[in-house]
Amino acid sequence: MKIAYLLSAPVLAVSLAVSLCMTSVQAKTPDDQLIVGMSMNNLLSLDPAAATGNDVTEINVNLYDTLVELDPANTSKLLPGLAERWTVSPDGKSITFNIRKGVKFQSGNVLTAEDAAWSLQRVLKINLALASSWKAYGFTAQNVEKQIRATDPNTLVIDLPEPTDPKLVLYTLGSSVSAIILDKKKVLENEKNGDLGAAWLTTNAAGSGPFILNEWRAKDVLLMTRFDGYWRGPAKLRRVIMRHMTESQSLRLMIDRGDIDVATGMSVPDIEAMKTNPNVAVQAVKRGNVYYVAMSVKDPRFADKRVRQAIRDLIDYDGINKTVMPNYGLYHQRPVQMGLPATLPDPGYKLNVPAAKKLLTEAGFPNGFKTTIRVLSDAPFINIATNLQATLSLGGIEASVVSGTGNQVYGAMRDRNFEIIVGRGGGGAEPHPHSSLRSLVYNPDNADAAKLTNFQGWRTSFISPEINALIEKAEVETDEKKQLAMYQEVQKLYDTQVGAIIPVSQMVDTVVLTKNVKGYVGHPSATTRLREVSKAK
Known part of the structure; x- marks a missing residue:
């Protein structure tokens, strides 16, 4: 379906221009427009009080x-x-x-x-x-x-x-x-x-930003034009068009031909292929979230610290990060995001089958047991899960992979009705240890009735009064050196107590750009602003 069929008259000419660009192998998008290919599957509302996810953040900080x-x-x-x-x-x-x-x-x-x-x-x-x-x-x-x-x-x-x-x-x-x-x-x-x-803000905007929202068609196209009265001065681009595209090969073809200027959400093989293309640039943006393996401590097996430690020993961190995570994540094993002064070096967990078997035997499972791994069906989640399934079997644990949608996977986690989950989370956006620890570790009330679903630590039922108290004390400590030491002590305790969420890799968001796009700087907190972006003629 062409964009022109779905847009109103004021933007029809622009849409036709974009469609015509796509008919030529030597296509070139207009010099004053930025065409972005992206998935809008998770773009459900533009209301800043209701909108979640990186995609809507990157849109709204420009409106x-x-x-x-x-x-x-x-x-x-x-x-x-x-x-x-x-x-x-x-x-x-x-x-x-x-x-x-x-x-x-x-x-x-x-x-x-x-x-x-x-x-x-x-x-x-x-x-x-x-x-x-x-x-x-x-x-x-x-x-x-x-x-x-x-x-x-x-x-x-x-x-x-x-x-x-x-x-x-x-x-x-x-x-x-x-x-x-x-x-x-x-x-x-x-x-x-x-x-x-x-209701109105779901599909409209009322901002002071560098771009004005002209139109948004769910899972189709979003159009922004320059606000000439912007207080910083007009943006360098006259128009930004975001197109809903979920097929990686289509994104690769269109950016290769010059039909779009920016592509997000491409698969690893297509990103790797793009790295050899002299006409494009690949930009890796480090996010604060982590990919993890999580266990439910409500399950009596995972309530045993030795079993959690055995699972930790049955993860092939090296293999996952070398074969699955390129362009998706960076090797990281701490609940606090990398790059902060308080973040300790990785503890050096490795796949260690003999150690895991010994721990399982001590815990009363010499022959292992059966379990399930819930996971999104998308890469890299499903790839991490299948890798984990294979290494768990080395320790005698027979795991069935149950893939599903976000509501099915994270919904089960929020309901505390799961055994193992491969997921992604963490505060991350704020460059502060408390942001990550509050999301992944902190659990102030472990009762089911508390329903602290925003705390992923609560979802796993793992609770440590000692860790909770230290996180709370560090949050209000005004002496920076003392605060830093407290956050480092939290990480050490989480290591020795074998927390239920085991970080495997820190998230990377990879963006592919045509070489003529200038000034595009992907932001770690997803607040990527386009006011200074331009295109070489």
């Missing part, structure tokens, strides 16, 4: 602005955004932002601190997935208007409801799509039945 940004070259460095500057109170309990004057939304409305306060409050009031980070800091729908407020048109104050490291909050403001600033007046003009504009 909207945030108070601060994370430097893509050094994500620990905060850069000004809508906030020209900010100060943290001496006691670490309050952050004050000076909002830049003269910024206008794409509607023409003036952006003020009230828009910023309302946008952040709205996330808690709607209370969907994106509220999780804020609730972890102690914000609630009931207290958020008091804790986050505009004291004048250019001053925003965030008072922290609970003790935490204010850097964590700043990193969330720079990395989470929930921190996007909305045009309050425009959104409320489209409110229905008190939904705070949720």
